[in-house]
Amino acid sequence: xxxxxxxxxxxIGADEPSLSPILSLTATAMNSVNQIILQRxxxxxxxxxxxxxxxxxGGGKRMRPMLTLAGAELLGYEGTRHHKLAAAVEFIHTATxxxxxxxxxxxxxxxxxxxxxxxxxxxxxxxxDFLFSRAFELMVEDGSLKVLKILSSASATxxxxxxxxxxxxxxxxxxxxxxxxxxxxxxxxxxxxxSRIAAVVAEKDEAAERALxxxxxxxxxxxxxxxxxxxxxxxxxxxxxxxxxxxxEGKMTLPVILAYARGTPEERQFWEExxxxxxDTDEDLAHAVELIGRHDCISATRERARHFAQKACDALAMxxxxxxxxxxxxxxQFAVSRAY
Numbered sequence: 001x002x003x004x005x006x007x008x009x010x011x012i013g014a015d016e017p018s019l020s021p022i023l024s025l026t027a028t029a030m031n032s033v034n035q036i037i038l039q040r041x042x043x044x045x046x047x048x049x050x051x052x053x054x055x056x057x058g059g060g061k062r063m064r065p066m067l068t069l070a071g072a073e074l075l076g077y078e079g080t081r082h083h084k085l086a087a088a089v090e091f092i093h094t095a096t097x098x099x100x101x102x103x104x105x106x107x108x109x110x111x112x113x114x115x116x117x118x119x120x121x122x123x124x125x126x127x128x129d130f131l132f133s134r135a136f137e138l139m140v141e142d143g144s145l146k147v148l149k150i151l152s153s154a155s156a157t158x159x160x161x162x163x164x165x166x167x168x169x170x171x172x173x174x175x176x177x178x179x180x181x182x183x184x185x186x187x188x189x190x191x192x193x194x195s196r197i198a199a200v201v202a203e204k205d206e207a208a209e210r211a212l213x214x215x216x217x218x219x220x221x222x223x224x225x226x227x228x229x230x231x232x233x234x235x236x237x238x239x240x241x242x243x244x245x246x247x248x249e250g251k252m253t254l255p256v257i258l259a260y261a262r263g264t265p266e267e268r269q270f271w272e273e274x275x276x277x278x279x280d281t282d283e284d285l286a287h288a289v290e291l292i293g294r295h296d297c298i299s300a301t302r303e304r305a306r307h308f309a310q311k312a313c314d315a316l317a318m319x320x321x322x323x324x325x326x327x328x329x330x331x332x333q334f335a336v337s338r339a340y
Contacts, residue, residue: 017333019061025327026069029083033065036087040134051119051127055094060110063223063331064194065090070331071198071212074316074324081201084138085147089194091135092151096158096190098128103166104249147197154193161185170250172275176257180221183228188220195219207318214315215328218308223335225305228253229298230339232289244285250275254304258297259288267291305336 023030041052065086072082100106101114102121108114116124132155139148165182168174195216199209231246232255246253252275260271273279274288292298309332316325 017330017337019331019334021323021327022066022070022331025073025324026066029069029072029086030062030066032080032083033069033086033090036084036138037090040087040091040138041131043130047119047123048127048130051098051115051123052094052131054115054118055097055109056090062090063335064093064190066331067191067194067216067219067328068198070324070328071195072202074212074319074322074328075198075202075204075208077198077202079201081142082198085142085151085197085201086194088135088138088151089190089197091131091138092155092158093190095128095131095135096162096186098124098131100162102128103162104245106245144200146200150193150197150200154189157185157189161187161189165251168252170275170277171252172260172272174252174257176254179252179254179257183221183224184217187224188217191220191223192217211315211318215312215332218312218315219332219335222305222308222312222332225254225301225308226336226338229255229301229305231255232292233298233339244288247274247285247288248280250277254301255292255297256288258300259292259295262295262297263291302336309333309336 037056041056042049068082068086068089097109098115101109101116102124105116106114107117115127119127135155136152139151142148161182161184164178165186168178168182192213193216195212196209199212202208228246231244231253247256256271256275260268263271270279270287270291274284279287312332313329316328319325
């Protein structure tokens with residue numbers, strides 16, 4: 001950790017952190033990115049833009065491409081190469097969401113019916129493949145082998161993380177270390193790559209690359225920790241997905257890992273049955289939420305997320321103070337304070 005630490009704590013009475021600073025910082029560039037996304041999701045096969053647009057137009061924070069754009073601003077890059085690369089990052093992310101919803105049998109995504117429910121599993125998988133292909137076309141057009149290596153490596157890591165999560169599903173013995181490894185791969189790898197490529201495009205040194213990689217990676221872990229806490233702490237309207245999805249799918253996320261570790265023998269028996277798939281009613285979910293609350297597991301998960309968010313902020317300490325750095329720090333603060 002750098003001696004020059006960027007503090008994540010906010011002054012008493014300060015406004016709640018938001019994405020407004022980073023949204024404002026990247027607004028003009030994001031318009032260009034959105035135009036590229038719209039152009040490249042088109043196809044002579046009408047189902048492809050219809051299905052891709054169902055998810056892409058459905059909202060989302062656009063955090064990953066924003067990190068590419070914000071990183072470029074942080075480094076004073078004045079070109080436009082990062083626009084196509086930010087679009088590639090969003091296509092990779094969208095493709096993984098489409099595939100995830102098929103694997104998980106999800107019914108909601110971003111507040112509306114998931115694409116697999118509307119269009120069916122086969123079409124959803126194939127359009128996800130199409131978006132992956134578009135992402136790699138954009139990378140090749142950029143012409144940087146280093147960028148291609150970073151993003152292709154991240155794509156492989158994401159897939160490995162998803163497979164690891166699948167093999168850990170319904171296994172009550174899953175450890176916190178393994179869980180952190182899973183989210184480090186399936187979520188944080190793309191955050192890290194999206195941030196790092198800004199330094200490559202701006203032709204900065206390896207230290208700048210590593211700093212942005214560390215920022216994105218730690219932010220990604222914090223972001224996923226909060227997502228996993230929210231699954232037991234918010235309703236579907238706030239989340240944009242069904243509450244308790246992780247519970248019914250038998251996913252060993254940190255709130256469950258902590259509740260199981262801290263539970264009585266009777267409580268541990270409940271978790272063993274629930275994760276195995278034998279306790280999945282609304283009443284069982286309500287009991288799970290009660291147990292997680294009883295042992296303060298949401299607060300503990302959020303505290304761990306704040307730790308990683310602080311590490312993300314610390315990684316920016318090598319860069320001089322600027323509007324971009326402040327916006328990126330606030331994005332990390334927002335990631336761990338949000339309820340959706």
